[in-house]
Amino acid sequence: MRRPGILARYWEWLDLPEHTVPLSLSEGDTPLIPMPRLAEALGGGFELFVKYEGLNPTGSFKDRGLAAAVGEAVGRGARTVICASTGNTAAATAAYAARAGVRALVLVPEGKIARGKLAGALAYGAQVVQVRGSFDHALALVREAVAHYPVALVNSINPYRLQGQQTAAFEIVDALGRAPDWLAIPVGNAGNITAYWMGFRAYHRAKGTGLPRLLGVQAAGAAPLVLGHPVENPETVATAIRIGKPARGAEALAAARESGGRIIAVPDEEILAMQRLLAAEGVWVEPASAAGLAGLAAEIRRAALDPRGKTIVAVVTGHGLKDPDAVLRTAGADLPTIEPVLDALTPWL
Numbered sequence: 428m429r430r431p432g433i434l435a436r437y438w439e440w441l442d443l444p445e446h447t448v449p450l451s452l453s454e455g456d457t458p459l460i461p462m463p464r465l466a467e468a469l470g471g472g473f474e475l476f477v478k479y480e481g482l483n484p485t486g487s488f489k490d491r492g493l494a495a496a497v498g499e500a501v502g503r504g505a506r507t508v509i510c511a512s513t514g515n516t517a518a519a520t521a522a523y524a525a526r527a528g529v530r531a532l533v534l535v536p537e538g539k540i541a542r543g544k545l546a547g548a549l550a551y552g553a554q555v556v557q558v559r560g561s562f563d564h565a566l567a568l569v570r571e572a573v574a575h576y577p578v579a580l581v582n583s584i585n586p587y588r589l590q591g592q593q594t595a596a597f598e599i600v601d602a603l604g605r606a607p608d609w610l611a612i613p614v615g616n617a618g619n620i621t622a623y624w625m626g627f628r629a630y631h632r633a634k635g636t637g638l639p640r641l642l643g644v645q646a647a648g649a650a651p652l653v654l655g656h657p658v659e660n661p662e663t664v665a666t667a668i669r670i671g672k673p674a675r676g677a678e679a680l681a682a683a684r685e686s687g688g689r690i691i692a693v694p695d696e697e698i699l700a701m702q703r704l705l706a707a708e709g710v711w712v713e714p715a716s717a718a719g720l721a722g723l724a725a726e727i728r729r730a731a732l733d734p735r736g737k738t739i740v741a742v743v744t745g746h747g748l749k750d751p752d753a754v755l756r757t758a759g760a761d762l763p764t765i766e767p768v769l770d771a772l773t774p775w776l
């Protein structure tokens with residue numbers, strides 16, 4: 428059966444203006460995949476699922492938010508949508524703008540966007556402009572542009588982005604029958620964790636489905652919410668979350684605190700190790716997407732979180748294909764090449 432997309436499925440749950448155009452690329456309805464071997468590797472005795480957001484149409488969770496935000500912008504007459512992006516928002520904005528027949532202008536930090544994302548944004552026909560600086564510089568420029576020109580901002584400062592993205596929380600509760608005990612999630616600009624908390628609370632208010640504790644996870648080189656101050660030159664292999672001044676930082680901290688959870692940071696090596704562990708159980712994600720689970724592993728290891736008897740969901744936010752270089756740089760470096768004869772193959776048999 429065709430999947431109808433998040434606006435059609437959850438329309439009555441979303442606080443969107445009447446004029447919103449119901450855009451859809453059949454986003455959402457992503458699988459909640461059990462990860463028994465990974466749970467065992469983390470000590471066992473609990474249920475672990477990943478919410479595989481890489482299976483959205485453009486390969487990341489951003490499709491949920493952009494369906495709503497571009498739909499709203501187009502409904503009020505916008506002809507150009509604009510965003511700053513570390514890559515995934517760029518591709519999703521480009522796709523939904525293409526779907527709606529409007530122009531997308533996306534600003535990305537020069538040289539710091541994974542190839543699959545840049546290719547995606549270009550393939551969908553966006554105008555891509557590279558900015559000398561980080562995502563934070565690009566977002567500041569976007570804010571300035573919308574103050575002076577008739578272009579619609581679709582970064583997660585736009586409240587409709589969060590309306591769309593909270594549908595992932597609805598889906599998790601719909602699938603489990605209640606909220607999980609913990610939700611582990613990567614944090615960059617901090618819109619997604621804010622949206623999840625909004626979604627879990629809305630469902631809980633209406634249906635008494637419970638609330639998870641939130642474990643938000645930043646990369647150690649880009650961890651303003653852990654350090655308590657902006658980071659001027661954020662640096663991490665997880666380029667998606669290479670952000671030093673998160674726009675929704677205050678809300679994210681409040682959400683984590685209210686939930687009885689926290690926001691922590693993990694080093695790049697642990698993010699990459701978790702990316703490999705996930706792939707070893709069949710789920711390939713981009714580096715940033717492994718951050719939530721890397722944080723969960725760290726918390727369990729230092730006995731700061733007792734998983735036993737719990738149901739834990741980790742949001743894996745983007746597909747591994749988004750960032751092929753992250754794998755090829757290491758695993759692809761020394762591939763053997765042989766003549767097409769059996770003798771040459773025997774060392775591997």
Ligand code: F0G
Nearest residue numbers: 512513515516615616617618619744745
């Ligand atoms: N994971 C991935 C794969 C992302 O692309 C992002 C954000 C995040 C996690 C963090 O989500 O910003 O809501 O806290 N990417 C944005 C972008 C910044 O431009 O694509 P967040």
